[in-house]
Amino acid sequence: MTDGSADNGDLDLSGIDDTEIDLYLLSDKEVQIKTALWMAENSDYLKAQKEKEVKMRKEKELGIYKEKKPRRPSKKHPTIRANSADEAIEKMLEQKKISTKINYDVLKELNIKPGLSPASVVESPKVEQSATRTTGCNRRPAPTRNQLSLSMPLSTLGKR
Numbered sequence: 001m002t003d004g005s006a007d008n009g010d011l012d013l014s015g016i017d018d019t020e021i022d023l024y025l026l027s028d029k030e031v032q033i034k035t036a037l038w039m040a041e042n043s044d045y046l047k048a049q050k051e052k053e054v055k056m057r058k059e060k061e062l063g064i065y066k067e068k069k070p071r072r073p074s075k076k077h078p079t080i081r082a083n084s085a086d087e088a089i090e091k092m093l094e095q096k097k098i099s100t101k102i103n104y105d106v107l108k109e110l111n112i113k114p115g116l117s118p119a120s121v122v123e124s125p126k127v128e129q130s131a132t133r134t135t136g137c138n139r140r141p142a143p144t145r146n147q148l149s150l151s152m153p154l155s156t157l158g159k160r
Contacts, residue, residue, distance in 0.1 A: 078095075080092055080095070090108070093107065
């Protein structure tokens with residue numbers, strides 16, 4: 001059935017003869033039995049549907065029935081085609097403003113200066129150790145932390 005003739009909506013009955021087709025068709029008696037069986041199986045559902053219809057009619061008569069609004073389909077955004085991740089993010093931000101608290105102009109400026117990272121621009125404040133601090137407590141000196149940047153290989157960070 002993978003040939004193109006089945007795609008146009010017509011059934012391909014070339015390998016089936018009339019006697020086989022007659023076996024698939026139900027007689028009137030079989031239709032009645034199958035209908036009664038289906039009604040018995042789904043009686044709870046049918047009762048619930050009738051109760052809903054009666055309730056809806058009563059609410060319409062009293063004027064308190066509110067019709068449910070059909071849901072609108074969500075807007076489909078066109079796919080973003082970009083050569084780099086930065087370009088894709090920039091295009092995505094142009095299409096969809098995520099937050100009103102984000103300054104998108106600053107984000108664009110970050111992409112303009114690719115050589116400068118925020119870690120290299122901001123220098124850590126130098127901590128001066130005062131010689132007047134002698135409390136008698138034997139404390140370990142605080143470990144010095146190296147400036148971390150995204151270009152630093154993970155092997156230099158050591159174990160966690």
